[in-house]
Amino acid sequence: ILFVCSLSLIAAEPARFDNYRVYSVAIETEDHLSTLLTVNRGIGGYDFLVEPRIVGTKADIIVPPHMQDDFEELAKGHEFNVELVFSDLQQIIDRERPQQSFQRAAEDFDVNAYHSTEEINEWLYYLAEQYPEVQVIRGGSTFEGRDIIGININRKVDENPGIFIEANIHAREWITSGSTVWLINKLLTATDAEPAYKDLADNINWYIFPVVNVDGYEYSRNVYRMWRKTRSRQGLICQGVDPNRNWAHEWQPGPPGASDDICSLTYAGPEAFSEPEVRSVGNFVFENREKIQVFLSFHSYGQVLLYPWSYIAQDTPDTANHIVIGNARADN
Numbered sequence: 001i002l003f004v005c006s007l008s009l010i011a012a013e014p015a016r017f018d019n020y021r022v023y024s025v026a027i028e029t030e031d032h033l034s035t036l037l038t039v040n041r042g043i044g045g046y047d048f049l050v051e052p053r054i055v056g057t058k059a060d061i062i063v064p065p066h067m068q069d070d071f072e073e074l075a076k077g078h079e080f081n082v083e084l085v086f087s088d089l090q091q092i093i094d095r096e097r098p099q100q101s102f103q104r105a106a107e108d109f110d111v112n113a114y115h116s117t118e119e120i121n122e123w124l125y126y127l128a129e130q131y132p133e134v135q136v137i138r139g140g141s142t143f144e145g146r147d148i149i150g151i152n153i154n155r156k157v158d159e160n161p162g163i164f165i166e167a168n169i170h171a172r173e174w175i176t177s178g179s180t181v182w183l184i185n186k187l188l189t190a191t192d193a194e195p196a197y198k199d200l201a202d203n204i205n206w207y208i209f210p211v212v213n214v215d216g217y218e219y220s221r222n223v224y225r226m227w228r229k230t231r232s233r234q235g236l237i238c239q240g241v242d243p244n245r246n247w248a249h250e251w252q253p254g255p256p257g258a259s260d261d262i263c264s265l266t267y268a269g270p271e272a273f274s275e276p277e278v279r280s281v282g283n284f285v286f287e288n289r290e291k292i293q294v295f296l297s298f299h300s301y302g303q304v305l306l307y308p309w310s311y312i313a314q315d316t317p318d319t320a321n322h323i324v325i326g327n328a329r330a331d332n
Helices: 002-012 030-042 065-077 089-099 117-130 174-189 195-203 214-222 276-287 319-331
Strands: 021-026 047-050 058-063 081-086 134-141 147-153 162-166 205-209 292-297
Touching (some): 021 065
Parallel strands (some): 162 205
Antiparallel strands (some): 021 081, 134 147
16 A cells, blocks of 8 residues: 555656757758658657748757757758757746646636636636626536536627637647636726727627646646646557547548657547547537637647648638738737
8 A cells, every 4th residue: 555655646746857958940951851750750759849840940849868969960960950949948847837826716816827727617607607798618528527618708699700719729738728818808808998809809709718638738737747638548558649630620640740659749549539628629619610700729839820721731712811810910
């Protein structure tokens, strides 16, 4: 019994990332791109924060201490232009800790701090009690049985076009749930002195889920900060599926868009909608398809605005509109 308890205590200690480095690699040639794509698919230990996509962009990679010599040899051999972004990832994580909230009453909720899913959900229920235009919505359950809770803000009932937002589908991207929390608060508290936000609140039917990958998010908060996937069982050793690659539309079980390696960070799952988190949210969107005109997925680190399609280099009927919106956003 003592041995089991000791193991439990050890397992509860958060993983550390002392001396893990983050490199930014310029993708200047097709050889660079091909090499990085191969590394991303097949060499365990490297963690891509920004994945290699096309020549002329950059890829950002977390490299653990025991692989740094190998990485530098790889960079030298392929003549990569490499920039050291962070020399110690743990220092960045430690700076984050003071921004995490301590349990407090929902009415004292701090929209500028990182919160547990429980705290966020309690705040959403509190908002539903305070604002008549707010309704708590349930998007289903996770693999571990947690509720996926969201909020609907609608001041004109059936008249407003709908925008759906999901965040924290990648567990470690905390700022995405933080951003949706900030947005919710802004929509509900905007006054005539903030006409842009007030207009958005008055004329849009909002469906917002701050944390979709609840299991992964809580695991990232409490155990392994850089966890990205869900927490479902995949074989005897590996856990989790990349939920962002588990949607049914043009699901790809392997390269180039995803990985078929069950231990990969981009593993798409054994089948489309295998993950209850993705399936539940997908069902919610389908059931409300007549009300929802826009679907937004919040992600972090890449500093990019993506529009369809991701699985193929082909325009959509709305590409011209996407470009106008993207350029306007980039200019601001």
